[in-house]
Amino acid sequence: MIWKIVYLxxxxxxxxxxWTQEWGSAYLSAIILLTFLVFxxxxxxxxxxxxxxxxxLYVVVSSFLNLILEWIGWDYVLPGGQQVFWNEISKYTLLQVEFTFLVLYLGFYLFTRDRVAKPVESPKIHVNTTTVWMLIGVNIVLVLWFLESTAGIAAWINDYSVTYLSEREGHGLLNIITITVGNALAFILGMWTHTARNKLLPIVLAxxxxxxxxxxNGFKGRLIFLMLLYFAPWLMMIELRLKTLVAIAVAFFSLLYLTTLVRTEGYYASAPFFLEMLINYFNAYQLHDWVVMSRNPALLETVGQIFTKPAQVFGLAGPDADFDISVMLTKEFFPDQWYLESATQQWPLETEAYLNYYGFYLSWVPLLLYAYIVSRLFHAAVTLRNxxxxxxxxxxxNRIFTVMRGTLVPWEVFFMIAQYPAVYIMTRLCLSRAERSLQFPKGSEKDQPRA
Known part of the structure; x- marks a missing residue:
């Protein structure tokens, strides 16, 4: 309680x-850490x-490492040298980052403070293994089909990094279908493992x-996300403690290092290379600062981009039309990266707010609406154990992370509208209610949550 009193x-x-000191990012990092620890x-x-x-990752780790290396006079060893300069980022950008963080964080905090007075049903789950095996078969066929139809399985094995970056174009629909099946299967296998007496088979299959x-799908982010789905039946029951947080951080950076090695074929194996990669990879706010420095805030400048892909399908938009804010800005600031490699840099959500909601002035409206929607879903899934x-x-x-690296409503929204019901249906087909038991959930009057 005392921390909440001194927080303001x-x-x-x-x-x-x-606002007044150099390296304002250090104080922004302190605000982020303080807010998290207090709430x-x-x-x-x-x-x-x-x-x-x-x-x-994108503020605290990147700016802290940048500051430390600046203090010790580090000589950068990666080709291209130092690419991120937190000490040069404008005060406006730092304050906008703080504003977005606080609106979302405190919004989630307030909207998830549920008080459930009645016991809820916590169903025991029966796994329909026949259906699961069928889904596993479909998953294998889809993955192999994707690998073979893009560049061929041999290319994926022999030159993984180049193949992943440059050979997937034109197979978006197959990729989305495969991802949808994989998402559902990861969760279903997690539930099977969670409920099975003999866990070896579902673990091997998983x-x-x-x-x-x-x-x-590039290993790095995709594997972490699939693991979230797989371990969700356990994770939803875990209460957060500082030691848990430390363990997760260690596991995350270990996994990040290993998956980065796979994706880049060992390029960042050395400690100096990996250290500099952590600074340069999480560069979204330097990119946003370039936007802030190059133009004025605007209203609804890019929200219509979600309709570009459908318009292209019906021949109403050209093949080079912008369908994403990061694509648009990559063309402007990194044209070779887009036109030669079909790759993008990632601008943060603050850029969308800057170009569509006048930055500070109106962005709190969609941010709070988004926080409310996700909080209601959290209530249904975690608090009520559905x-x-x-x-x-x-x-x-997981999409919270994606949203923060892009837009609230991405161009993929039309696929998401189909994906979510599909995942729900596959889950329903593979998992059924066995028998019922009553218990008070976390967040009941017997166990009031802090957030």
């Missing part, structure tokens, strides 16, 4: 330092944990299925 004075003091969620799958994870899915809604919440829980 501390916040004001840190904002003063952010730390109780449940591990709380939306604020993913939100904090994003800002911890390793194979998740490995294939991660392989075709097994069939849980994978949908985990999809949105």
């Amino acid at each position: 004075p501390a916040l004001l003091g840190l904002n003063y330092l952010l 730390m969620p109780r449940q591990l799958l709380h939306p604020n944990n993913m939100l904090f994870g994003f800002y911890a 390793v194979i299925a998740l490995g294939l899915q991660a392989y075709m 097994t069939w809604i849980l994978p949908l919440f985990v999809l949105e829980f």
